Amino acid sequence: MPSYVALTYTSDIDWSDPQYAEEMKDYREFGQAAAAVIRGGNALYPTATATTVRVSGGKGGDVITSDGPYAETKEALTGFYLLECADLEEAVALAARIPAAWNGAVEVRPVLEFEQKS
Template identity: 55%
Template structure:
């Protein structure tokens, strides 16, 4: 078995709003239907709440921290699922059932086992 991450890239939504209740239910249904292979996952707060940490500029010893990311794009990283499967084909098959596929993109990558913490 291998572990994969499915990164959802969609327009940002405030899932606490009543108009998104049906969409939220789709995610709950997905999680229940795939509980045997899901090892975790979460929606992310909006990109406006993010901080970027970069290597120090010049002679500075402290990392540079800034608000962000800022990009003029409709789709942003909005969440992730950890999936434990036999191979990439199975991970893609499961990722294709994530509701985000209907209105965004799901990126699937295998976790590099030698770098785990």
């Protein structure tokens, strides 16, 4: 069965803050309702905790890091779900039930799975 990642874009907030407990309840309810197809996922800390990595000059070049987000945006990547669905239609229907879709956005992408060598 194909896998899809559902990337959640919402306000750039700290979901571990108790003031968002009521909203987190909606996410827990979604997680319970969709448990049969969720294969993984988590919320992300705010973009202020991000480290951006670049390599100057391409492969083997100097590693350059900078603190914070890559770009200033109204909505930030705040989490993800890994879904195993029959097709894109099912993944989109499920994404519409993720609370981030109600006041932000959910981007659904098929996962390109590489062969695993043992």
